[in-house]
Amino acid sequence: MTHDPFPQGTPPHPLGNPVARREGREKVTGAARYAAEHTPPDCAYAWPVPATFARARITGVETSEALALPGVCAVLTHENAPRLDSTDDPTLALLQEDRVPHRGWYVALVVADSLEAARDAASAVRVTYESADHDVRFRAGHPGLYEPESVNGGFPGIRERGNFEAAYAASLIKLDATYSIPPLHNHPMEPHASTAWWDDGHLTVYDSSQGATRVRDDLAALFKIGKGEVTVVSEHVGGGFGSKGTPRPQVVLAAMAALHTGRPVKLALPRGQMAAVVGHRAPTIQRVRIGATTEGVITALAHEIITYTSTVSEFVEQAAVPARVMYAAPHSRTAHRVTALDVPSPSWMRAPGEAPGMYALESAVDELAVLLDIDPVELRVHNEPETEPDSGRPFSSRHLVGCLREGANRFGWLPRDPRPAVRREGDLLVGTGVAASTYPVFLAGSVAEAHADADGGYRIRLNATDIGTGARTVLAQIAAAALGASSEERVQIEIGNSDLPPAMLAGGSAGTGSWGWAVHRACTELAARLRDHTGPLPAEGVTVTADTGQEAAAKSPYARHAFGAQFAEVQVDTVTGEIRVRRLLGMFAAGHILNPRTARSQFIGGMTMGLGMALTESSGLDAAFGDFAERDLASYHVPACADVPAIEAHWLDERDPHLNPMGSKGIGEIGIVGTAAAIGNAVHHATGVRLRDLPLTPDKVLPHL
Amino acid sequence: MESTNQPAAADAQATAHRQPPLAYDARSELVLHVNGTPYTLTLDHRTTVLDALREHLGLTGAKKGCDHGQCGACTVLVDGRRANSCLLLAVAQDGRRITTIEGLAHGNDGADGERLHPLQEAFLERDALQCGYCTPGQICSAVGVLTEAADGFPSHVTPYTAASGAPMELTPDEIRERMSGNLCRCGAYPRIVEAVGDARDAGGAES
Numbered sequence: 065m066t067h068d069p070f071p072q073g074t075p076p077h078p079l080g081n082p083v084a085r086r087e088g089r090e091k092v093t094g095a096a097r098y099a100a101e102h103t104p105p106d107c108a109y110a111w112p113v114p115a116t117f118a119r120a121r122i123t124g125v126e127t128s129e130a131l132a133l134p135g136v137c138a139v140l141t142h143e144n145a146p147r148l149d150s151t152d153d154p155t156l157a158l159l160q161e162d163r164v165p166h167r168g169w170y171v172a173l174v175v176a177d178s179l180e181a182a183r184d185a186a187s188a189v190r191v192t193y194e195s196a197d198h199d200v201r202f203r204a205g206h207p208g209l210y211e212p213e214s215v216n217g218g219f220p221g222i223r224e225r226g227n228f229e230a231a232y233a234a235s236l237i238k239l240d241a242t243y244s245i246p247p248l249h250n251h252p253m254e255p256h257a258s259t260a261w262w263d264d265g266h267l268t269v270y271d272s273s274q275g276a277t278r279v280r281d282d283l284a285a286l287f288k289i290g291k292g293e294v295t296v297v298s299e300h301v302g303g304g305f306g307s308k309g310t311p312r313p314q315v316v317l318a319a320m321a322a323l324h325t326g327r328p329v330k331l332a333l334p335r336g337q338m339a340a341v342v343g344h345r346a347p348t349i350q351r352v353r354i355g356a357t358t359e360g361v362i363t364a365l366a367h368e369i370i371t372y373t374s375t376v377s378e379f380v381e382q383a384a385v386p387a388r389v390m391y392a393a394p395h396s397r398t399a400h401r402v403t404a405l406d407v408p409s410p411s412w413m414r415a416p417g418e419a420p421g422m423y424a425l426e427s428a429v430d431e432l433a434v435l436l437d438i439d440p441v442e443l444r445v446h447n448e449p450e451t452e453p454d455s456g457r458p459f460s461s462r463h464l465v466g467c468l469r470e471g472a473n474r475f476g477w478l479p480r481d482p483r484p485a486v487r488r489e490g491d492l493l494v495g496t497g498v499a500a501s502t503y504p505v506f507l508a509g510s511v512a513e514a515h516a517d518a519d520g521g522y523r524i525r526l527n528a529t530d531i532g533t534g535a536r537t538v539l540a541q542i543a544a545a546a547l548g549a550s551s552e553e554r555v556q557i558e559i560g561n562s563d564l565p566p567a568m569l570a571g572g573s574a575g576t577g578s579w580g581w582a583v584h585r586a587c588t589e590l591a592a593r594l595r596d597h598t599g600p601l602p603a604e605g606v607t608v609t610a611d612t613g614q615e616a617a618a619k620s621p622y623a624r625h626a627f628g629a630q631f632a633e634v635q636v637d638t639v640t641g642e643i644r645v646r647r648l649l650g651m652f653a654a655g656h657i658l659n660p661r662t663a664r665s666q667f668i669g670g671m672t673m674g675l676g677m678a679l680t681e682s683s684g685l686d687a688a689f690g691d692f693a694e695r696d697l698a699s700y701h702v703p704a705c706a707d708v709p710a711i712e713a714h715w716l717d718e719r720d721p722h723l724n725p726m727g728s729k730g731i732g733e734i735g736i737v738g739t740a741a742a743i744g745n746a747v748h749h750a751t752g753v754r755l756r757d758l759p760l761t762p763d764k765v766l767p768h769l
Numbered sequence: 770m771e772s773t774n775q776p777a778a779a780d781a782q783a784t785a786h787r788q789p790p791l792a793y794d795a796r797s798e799l800v801l802h803v804n805g806t807p808y809t810l811t812l813d814h815r816t817t818v819l820d821a822l823r824e825h826l827g828l829t830g831a832k833k834g835c836d837h838g839q840c841g842a843c844t845v846l847v848d849g850r851r852a853n854s855c856l857l858l859a860v861a862q863d864g865r866r867i868t869t870i871e872g873l874a875h876g877n878d879g880a881d882g883e884r885l886h887p888l889q890e891a892f893l894e895r896d897a898l899q900c901g902y903c904t905p906g907q908i909c910s911a912v913g914v915l916t917e918a919a920d921g922f923p924s925h926v927t928p929y930t931a932a933s934g935a936p937m938e939l940t941p942d943e944i945r946e947r948m949s950g951n952l953c954r955c956g957a958y959p960r961i962v963e964a965v966g967d968a969r970d971a972g973g974a975e976s
């Protein structure tokens with residue numbers, strides 16, 4: 065398929081307007097209800113019991129003490145829990161067998177009349193285990209490392225172009241550096257929660273999820289019932305960042321407990337249990353080798369990563385994939401190796417692959433710039449590829465150079481003395497750094513229904529999810545634009561319920577593009593129907609349904625990615641080793657920005673998470689107990705208000721006709737990509753010290769000052 | 770703290786049954802004045818103010834982000850001062866006046882309902898939220914910040930030269946510092962600081 069499916073005209077009003085988010089008032093008044101905020105009559109409360117061994121077999125569960133406590137109605141274990149059918153997600157096979165694959169894996173669930181009783185009773189469940197030796201120590205040279213066929217996103221594990229080793233050996237300038245990133249946790253502010261009940265064979269669940277359609281499908285499969293017998297509602301979701309992308313244990317456990325007890329059951333995961341069961345970003349050790357000419361032309365590039373997965377399922381963080389997109393290099397090797405350890409199952413966390421991969425790659429490019437004494441902005445510009453290096457496909461649009469130039473301008477990058485450690489303000493050393501960002505365009509088919517009322521109003525229905533992006537708002541704008549309406553105000557939006565037409569989940573930065581495409585098509589067809597219609601509309605109005613499954617599945621002849629450039633200024637305290645970011649500026653090129661107000665919030669939110677990745681966020685597995693040591697918000701440090709000074713996000717509005725009818729790329733993830741590298745590079749500029757292991761905490765910095 | 774079992778390695782402990790205290794689920798009657806309305810409740814002594822609001826009074830505006838005093842999502846005002854309601858046992862708050870996010874809007878705005886508190890307006894105006902889960906806590910916390918500053922409470926970043934007890938000027942640095950007990954994983958901080966500044970300019974402490 066090489067024809068251009070989207071000959072695009074000028075974006076009509078109101079696409080591109082900074083419309084305020086629709087549910088804003090509900091959210092600032094506390095009226096918006098999240099998954100745990102529905103309490104059906106006779107609702108019981110559940111509290112899970114996590115395993116205390118990293119590798120074990122359960123030999124017995126003593127529940128009598130727990131059951132004897134006041135208010136306790138049931139304890140579910142692998143011995144009495146409802147039998148589930150297996151699905152292709154083994155992390156959902158909960159309370160089905162005696163095997164414990166990692167510490168924190170759920171081994172029982174207490175159900176009681178009150179939260180207090182359930183919590184107390186959970187600590188009274190006595191589980192005995194036969195434990196085996198476990199291995200949670202991720203390290204270079206781990207004997208279990210193997211080359212996976214494919215990595216997250218379905219990309220091949222290894223790609224080679226030309227002859228990297230020979231070209232690297234022949235290069236005059238060589239850089240060989242290894243970077244590491246610890247496990248990271250998504251920690252959305254709303255813990256994973258579900259309220260579930262069965263009514264005459266029909267399962268209804270309020271679930272904190274990024275996509276209720278997938279949750280419904282999986283629940284139907286697990287409980288061996290028809291999809292029509294399950295309703296999943298995800299009306300307001302308190303963030304997810306990937307950790308609510310597919311069903312997580314809470315929804316299965318709540319549904320099981322409701323089935324077992326015959327009562328509605330509410331389950332909100334305790335924050336301290338989340339690290340082990342909702343997915344996390346796996347750690348990576350990344351070796352980057354770059355061979356270049358003395359003029360700064362990259363001739364050879366290798367990005368090789370190792371990471372871990374669990375013994376439950378294979379998830380490989382695709383950190384070497386962005387190196388297939390970024391720079392022209394005739395000889396290249398990008399490869400992943402993974403080892404399965406007795407660890408909690410890793411999964412998606414904001415920009416899987418790109419966030420960690422671009423930390424290493426963009427740090428290495430900065431190291432090369434220092435080696436060559438070339439401005440790091442110019443070095444990147446020198447190595448712009450004509451086409452996507454890995455595939456040879458033309459880019460649908462690529463404005464990395466524009467972002468670097470315009471970002472540098474706004475940031476005040478120049479004049480810049482490249483010498484490190486020469487800007488001193490009292491005890492502080494100050495420096496600036498830059499890094500590039502990228503994130504691919506994903507699109508998936510969705511079904512949308514557009515309806516015109518007899519009285520001139522419109523209603524759009526599809527199972528999109530608002531996890532904080534402002535989905536309702538932007539979909540109303542897209543609908544209004546396609547309908548030729550002057551404003552989005554007369555467009556009602558219904559989302560967040562699996563009974564609605566099925567749609568892509570809010571993930572992969574693909575929500576707005578995928579949903580919007582279906583909405584746009586349904587509205588375009590509705591507008592045509594209305595144009596052809598003469599006389600008043602029938603009382604029931606006119607309804608059109610559109611399914612973009614086919615178009616979205618068609619392979620594009622173009623390489624489609626968003627790009628960006630991030631600039632950071634940091635200060636490093638030479639007495640304490642504390643690094644503080646003074647300002648961050650992100651310049652992005654991510655298609656047509658449909659709502660600058662909500663888009664800006666997303667870019668800045670991503671950059672803020674990148675700041676955390678750079679400076680404070682770190683988790684690690686205790687070798688003896690096999691547990692994450694940092695399991696709560698007191699020990700796992702997400703950025704707080706005082707950590708976040710001036711952050712600005714700007715963009716070059718692109719006109720890219722090869723994406724979707726709105727011309728949009730995803731914006732939810734690119735903000736976190738490159739931030740940590742920009743900060744690390746600024747730390748080098750400030751201090752002359754190159755730190756390659758995130759996060760850059762004072763203990764790592766101070767010995768070098 | 771987690772409710773986990775002891776490893777079987779610690780055999781002796783693992784099998785030693787603990788003694789449930791007497792009156793394990795003891796309850797008491799108490800009165801909470803929530804948003805101006807007195808509620809007489811009979812609550813389990815283990816029930817926090819946060820769970821009393823959310824599970825017993827249906828006031829789910831205060832959020833549970835951690836239940837351990839680590840995130841600020843549950844912030845409410847107790848007798849006019851901000852507090853993490855997950856750290857307060859309801860039974861110990863008998864007779865207190867509690868203001869939640871649901872109690873900040875007052876009167877009628879003539880259009881779609883109640884007139885919002887200036888901070889609520891400012892959060893909307895600035896897009897100082899995304900998922901909204903931290904938002905009620907942020908707003909209640911900001912109400913506390915405005916009154917604390919007006920009452921002369923210093924913060925970590927207040928210059929030592931500031932006059933003791935005199936109203937504090939809420940600079941952006943002061944706002945950032947004082948709002949740091951309220952985590953926002955969506956990263957709405959820059960807009961939150963602006964929104965609090967707007968409310969400060971609008972004389973939010975008095976409203």
Ligand code: FES
Pocket residue numbers: 832833834835836837838839840841842843844853854855856
């Ligand atoms: S829920 Fe109270 S501080 Fe987090």
Ligand code: FES
Pocket residue numbers: 253302303532897898899900901902903904952953954955956957
């Ligand atoms: S708005 Fe989502 S956590 Fe603050």
